[in-house]
Each structure stands twice: as C-alpha cells, then as structure tokens.
Amino acid sequence: MSFDLDERLAATLKAHAGADIDPAPLVAQARNRGRRLRRWRHVLTGMGTVTACAVLAGAVMVLPNSQGTDRTPRQALALLLPASPNQTGAAERPELVGTDPAVVHFTADDLVAGARYATWTAGRGTESVEFHGGTTQARFVLARTAATLAGVRQTLSSSGQPEPPTGVRVNERPGSAWFDPSPSSGRGLWFVRWQPVDGLWARLDIYADSRDEATSAASRIRFDDARRCAVPFHLQSLPAGARLLECSVNLRLNGPGVFAEGSLVAGDESGRWLTVRAQRAPTRAKDATDELTAGPYRVRRQGSTVLEMSVRPCEVEVFLKGRGNGYTEPDGLTVLGGYKPAGDIDDANTW
Incomplete structure (x- = not known):
C-alpha cells in the first residue's frame, strides 16, 4: 500500500504548470486513498482488539466449534x-x-x-x-x-x-x-x-x-x-459459636452479568445451620413490606422459615429450615444485619 499522496500531487502540479489545473484527478486520487485508509483502519482495529484480549490473561480464548471448521471466541476465564x-x-x-x-x-x-x-x-x-x-x-x-x-x-x-x-x-x-x-x-x-x-x-x-x-x-x-471459592458479599455477624461451613457460587455467560447467585452456609458444633443466598435481582429490587429490621436493612418474611431483603443489585435470603435447621428468626436477623456487599459483583477477583 502507498501513502505518497504528496509526491503524486507534486507530480500532477508540475505536469500542469502554466496551464489550468483540472481538479478531477486530484479528487479521485484523494477519495481512493481515503477508502484504502478506512479499510486498513478497520483491519488494524480488529487486530488490535484481538491482541488486547489476548493480553488480558487469556480472557477470550479461540476454540474450534463442533464442526472443526470455524473458530469461535469464548470467554474462557469468566x-x-x-x-x-x-x-x-x-x-x-x-x-x-x-x-x-x-x-x-x-x-x-x-x-x-x-x-x-x-x-x-x-x-x-x-x-x-x-x-x-x-x-x-x-x-x-x-x-x-x-x-x-x-x-x-x-x-x-x-x-x-x-x-x-x-x-x-x-x-x-x-x-x-x-x-x-x-x-x-x-x-x-x-x-x-x-x-x-x-x-x-x-x-x-x-x-x-x-x-x-x-x-x-x-x-x-x-x-x-x-x-478461592468466593461470593460478592461477606457475613460480619454470625450467631454465637457459628462459623462458615460451605461456599457455593454460580457463574454464567448469558445473563446481565457473570454472577448469578452465591450462598454461604453457617453453623455450629451442635448441628444447627442456616443458608444465606444472594441472587442477582432480575428487575428493580422490591421494597420490604414488613416492619422487621436487620442492621441497616428492612426485612420481610417469606412464610415462617425464610427472611428476605433487597440489597441492590441482589435479593438476599436467609433460610432457617429446609436449607437450615435449629436457628430462630432473631438469629436470621442477626446474620442479615451483618450482610455486606463486597467488590464488583461481576469481578470475582474483587470479592
């Protein structure tokens, strides 16, 4: 590809010295060069995007599809x-x-x-x-x-x-x-x-x-x-004698974000346990209708065994039975009162 427009202009002007200059050839050359530059700019931009993605710790891998003919990008690390x-x-x-x-x-x-x-x-x-x-x-x-x-x-x-x-x-x-x-x-x-x-x-x-x-x-x-098994929240208040027993996190590629839901299970040596689950809210978080409070949050009941609150962008629940056993509603409120979001919800490295 040539970028010698200045030399071409000089040669054209010299050939027409002392005569009227016809601008048509100059305009045509400028337009042609502009089209070539735009094509190359698109190519180089695409190459730069691929290079940048490769540099970002392999965040996008290129893997063969099921037919083995084309190559499809996948977010391999997400x-x-x-x-x-x-x-x-x-x-x-x-x-x-x-x-x-x-x-x-x-x-x-x-x-x-x-x-x-x-x-x-x-x-x-x-x-x-x-x-x-x-x-x-x-x-x-x-x-x-x-x-x-x-x-x-x-x-x-x-x-x-x-x-x-x-x-x-x-x-x-x-x-x-x-x-x-x-x-x-x-x-x-x-x-x-x-x-x-x-x-x-x-x-x-x-x-x-x-x-x-x-x-x-x-x-x-x-x-x-x-x-690290990590979720985008911490529990800063557990019932007396309780400790964290289990972590679970669900990640996805085809949603509004990578994080779908995460759970922490807490319990003690007597066999009591409960589960705290945070799910990405699909719509605007609901307003609590009950008068319960847990730390800075308002809490509502789901039946007699589940407490729920909205901490955008998540709906947060504590399960006292089914996914828990032995703890009471005041225990659940204690745990929810110590709920604290952690980091960027869609960047697990910040949790």
Whole structure:
C-alpha cells in the first residue's frame, strides 16, 4: 500500500504548470486513498482488539466449534474462580479437601472453558464443580473418603440402570467407569471414579459418547493448584459459636452479568445451620413490606422459615429450615444485619 499522496500531487502540479489545473484527478486520487485508509483502519482495529484480549490473561480464548471448521471466541476465564496463591492443591495437601469453604483444591480450566454456566462448591467434606452449556455438561466431586463421595447425590439425568463398572486408568491412576443411558440426551451419562492421589476420591459424571472420551475428560482435571471459592458479599455477624461451613457460587455467560447467585452456609458444633443466598435481582429490587429490621436493612418474611431483603443489585435470603435447621428468626436477623456487599459483583477477583 502507498501513502505518497504528496509526491503524486507534486507530480500532477508540475505536469500542469502554466496551464489550468483540472481538479478531477486530484479528487479521485484523494477519495481512493481515503477508502484504502478506512479499510486498513478497520483491519488494524480488529487486530488490535484481538491482541488486547489476548493480553488480558487469556480472557477470550479461540476454540474450534463442533464442526472443526470455524473458530469461535469464548470467554474462557469468566466461569473460573479467582486464584488462591497462598494455598496448595489437593496433590500436596489432600487432608485439606472439603475442610475450608473458602478454597477449592483443584482446577478444571480446560473442561469449564467450553461451558456457559458453572457452579463451584467447597466445604462440609467435599469440593465440586458442575458446568453445562454448549456441547458439555458434567459434574466433578472430590472428597477425602469413598463413603463421603458415595453419599453425594447425583444431579445429572440418567435411566437409573447403570451397567457394571470396568477398570480404567486416569493419568496412570487406577479407577473404574460405568455407563447409564440418559433419557433426556442423545449422549450417555458416564461415571469415572478414581483416586487422583492417595487419601482422596474423585468422581466425574459427564455426558460423553464413549468411555475413552469420559476418562480423557477426567484426566484434564488438575490437583496441583487451588482457587478461592468466593461470593460478592461477606457475613460480619454470625450467631454465637457459628462459623462458615460451605461456599457455593454460580457463574454464567448469558445473563446481565457473570454472577448469578452465591450462598454461604453457617453453623455450629451442635448441628444447627442456616443458608444465606444472594441472587442477582432480575428487575428493580422490591421494597420490604414488613416492619422487621436487620442492621441497616428492612426485612420481610417469606412464610415462617425464610427472611428476605433487597440489597441492590441482589435479593438476599436467609433460610432457617429446609436449607437450615435449629436457628430462630432473631438469629436470621442477626446474620442479615451483618450482610455486606463486597467488590464488583461481576469481578470475582474483587470479592
């Protein structure tokens, strides 16, 4: 491409020296050059956008679509938990799995990157992620004992008539896999169960076309790193003797923001517990109609077991029964009074 308009103008003027100048060739050349510059500006702008996205820690990845012909951008990092640089992965400290609601001791970046929704959970003996959307749907659970893992309820749909397990190897570790036809999917539900390290048990439930595909997916889960299980709020007032037991956060790509909902479970040694859940409000937050107060907030009742308040942009609830047991309404008001939003609701690194 040439940018020598000045030289062309000079040559044209010299050729017409002493004569009347016809402006038509000059105007045509200027217009042509302007069109070329605009085309290149669009190209360079597009290249700059791609470069900037690549620099932003890989926030946009380019992955092949199901046909393998075009390349489709996906927000690969939006559904992942923030890093926890001061924590070690399950491979180094297996005894910590499920003990700290603030830490997930594994990563599943390659698997989750193709999804549109992901729910991460940590605490009360297990750590897990369930993700779906696009061409993938799966759930991974990690526990310290086989009994704890066996007690985790299945969430993906199947016929309930699994075939007998067969032996497999996941990253050279022994395990087993079995198949259960799915009534709602053309792909069967595969279960892969193995010990990624001594002292830990893992299970991947995934819709896949074959045992090899399922075991290959399991091999992509890593246990040498940790992430923070975080929600965009803190609980600064808990009932006497209570502590945080579990964290759960649901992230999504096809909504008004990345955060969909998050929950914290608190309880004590006597077996009492309650759940506080914040959901992104789809519309203008409702005004409370009851006269209850919790710290700076007005609170309304949902029946006799749930308290609710609006803290924009979220609706916040505390469950005393069903998702809780043993605590009273005054306890719930104490907890809601200490509710405090944290950081940017759609930037998990600020929570």
